[in-house]
Amino acid sequence: MPYNFHILTVTHKTTHTDDIANFIVPIDEPVLLANRLKELKAEYQLNELMYLATCNRVMFFFSGRLQPQRDFILSFFKFVNPKAARLSEEVILEKVAVHSQEDALRHLYKVAASVDSMVIGEREIFRQLREAYDFCYQEGLTGDNIRLAMRSVVETAKEVYAQTRIGEKPVSIVSLAFQKLLEFKLSRQARFLMVGAGKTNTMFADFMLKQGYNNVHVFNRTLEKANILAEKLEGKSHPLSDLPKHKEGFDALVVCTGSVKPVVTPDLYEKILGNDAEHKVLIDLSLPQNIDKEIARLFDCSYVGIEGLRQLAKQNMAFRLGEVNKANDIIEKRLKSFNMIFRERQIERAMSHLPHEIKSIRTHAMDKVFKNELDKLDEDARDLVERMMEYMEKRCIGIPMVAIKDAYKKIHKGLAEEYQQEKKELKS
Numbered sequence: 001m002p003y004n005f006h007i008l009t010v011t012h013k014t015t016h017t018d019d020i021a022n023f024i025v026p027i028d029e030p031v032l033l034a035n036r037l038k039e040l041k042a043e044y045q046l047n048e049l050m051y052l053a054t055c056n057r058v059m060f061f062f063s064g065r066l067q068p069q070r071d072f073i074l075s076f077f078k079f080v081n082p083k084a085a086r087l088s089e090e091v092i093l094e095k096v097a098v099h100s101q102e103d104a105l106r107h108l109y110k111v112a113a114s115v116d117s118m119v120i121g122e123r124e125i126f127r128q129l130r131e132a133y134d135f136c137y138q139e140g141l142t143g144d145n146i147r148l149a150m151r152s153v154v155e156t157a158k159e160v161y162a163q164t165r166i167g168e169k170p171v172s173i174v175s176l177a178f179q180k181l182l183e184f185k186l187s188r189q190a191r192f193l194m195v196g197a198g199k200t201n202t203m204f205a206d207f208m209l210k211q212g213y214n215n216v217h218v219f220n221r222t223l224e225k226a227n228i229l230a231e232k233l234e235g236k237s238h239p240l241s242d243l244p245k246h247k248e249g250f251d252a253l254v255v256c257t258g259s260v261k262p263v264v265t266p267d268l269y270e271k272i273l274g275n276d277a278e279h280k281v282l283i284d285l286s287l288p289q290n291i292d293k294e295i296a297r298l299f300d301c302s303y304v305g306i307e308g309l310r311q312l313a314k315q316n317m318a319f320r321l322g323e324v325n326k327a328n329d330i331i332e333k334r335l336k337s338f339n340m341i342f343r344e345r346q347i348e349r350a351m352s353h354l355p356h357e358i359k360s361i362r363t364h365a366m367d368k369v370f371k372n373e374l375d376k377l378d379e380d381a382r383d384l385v386e387r388m389m390e391y392m393e394k395r396c397i398g399i400p401m402v403a404i405k406d407a408y409k410k411i412h413k414g415l416a417e418e419y420q421q422e423k424k425e426l427k428s
């Protein structure tokens with residue numbers, strides 16, 4: 001099938017995520033980025049171009065040229081990013097994966113359905129892909145072929161997320177920790193102490209916000225960062241050195257810092273606990289552990305640590321992996337139907353001149369061939385002939401389109417039955 005679709009991509013599968021930056025278009029500002037992509041499209045004579053860059057992948061999806069070969073790939077990435085130009089040719093070729101024709105589409109479906117993701121089943125990539133398309137479409141970088149492909153990609157990904165359980169069961173440590181916290185059924189007024197204001201606690205805070213937990217005191221070595229996190233949670237901020245003086249009590253303690261030794265020692269814990277004998281929830285997302293192990297032994301509390309969560313994350317990931325085969329089945333089925341959609345569209349395009357031609361035949365007949373006879377008719381008869389001609393014109397335009405679509409529907413039905421048959425045979 002001559003789509004002439006190609007993908008050049010660098011992902012977490014071929015390179016360290018930090019090195020992906022060498023292959024992106026190094027421009028953030030949207031107008032400048034669009035201009036650079038237009039230059040790229042012109043330089044390599046691409047008919048259409050779509051560009052996606054995330055922290056785990058960069059992808060150039062284009063149509064309209066022959067299979068990209070070694071020289072093309074090298075020249076392309078040297079044009080894209082001066083940092084790539086400083087890498088050896090072998091390194092570039094090792095990191096760049098090429099997908100062409102049906103395989104390019106298959107890859108796109110897999111990306112959208114999150115089958116190709118670092119964390120399988122994370123839907124974020126689906127949103128990023130749609131945003132990337134909207135941007136490229138609005139900038140006039142894409143055309144009818146990529147539009148068709150993306151329509152099918154969106155439908156396919158939606159089907160995968162609806163028909164499989166690929167996105168179920170959390171696999172990130174932070175979301176698993178928050179799920180554990182929910183199991184304790186703390187009230188929305190529960191008092192939280194957060195120690196650390198880095199990326200991990202900020203992610204945890206996002207979950208807290210969604211569930212309406214905002215009775216929070218944030219303690220951090222650098223007060224400015226504590227301020228930012230506390231503001232997000234509408235809580236209060238303090239320097240870490242003030243933690244031993246905290247006398248307002250707590251129900252849950254969430255600790256995550258980069259310290260290599262426990263920040264919350266039994267001594268400190270006793271101070272912030274005071275005379276409170278209630279059961280506490282302790283969540284420690286740091287590695288190594290930042291809440292001293294002795295605390296769980298000495299005090300009435302439930303401890304949620306990273307080791308247990310990792311085990312759960314592994315189990316959940318194994319579950320998601322088990323859903324990949326189902327997702328791939330859906331993708332293969334959709335690939336087959338895309339072939340039909342693409343062919344239909346090509347015929348539509350090839351026939352787009354028909355209405356114009358039929359109209360000009362009508363004009364020619366009325367103005368030249370039958371002009372003398374028509375001139376002799378009275379006004380009512382002439383009006384009737386004109387209306388009949390107009391009616392014929394409209395009906396004639398529709399006939400070939402409907403006939404071709406019907407023929408394709410029949411072939412399509414045949415293919416769908418063939419596919420169901422193959423599936424049955426595979427199962428038996």
Ligand SMILES: NC(=O)c1ccc[n+]([C@@H]2O[C@H](COP(=O)([O-])OP(=O)(O)OC[C@H]3O[C@@H](n4cnc5c(N)ncnc54)[C@H](OP(=O)(O)O)[C@@H]3O)[C@@H](O)[C@H]2O)c1
Pocket residue numbers: 173174196197198199200201220221222225240256257258259260263285286287288306
């Ligand atoms: N990101 C994850 O998904 C993930 C998953 C599992 C485990 N972790 C663990 O989470 C911990 C922090 O990760 P992060 O991504 O949040 O890092 P981060 O964004 O760099 O933040 C580090 C936090 O730790 C504080 N900190 C660093 N050294 C400290 C010390 N010696 N004493 C007291 N506070 C200190 C920092 O305070 P300042 O603001 O003052 O610098 C900051 O609040 C690490 O132990 C990491 O292994 C992260």
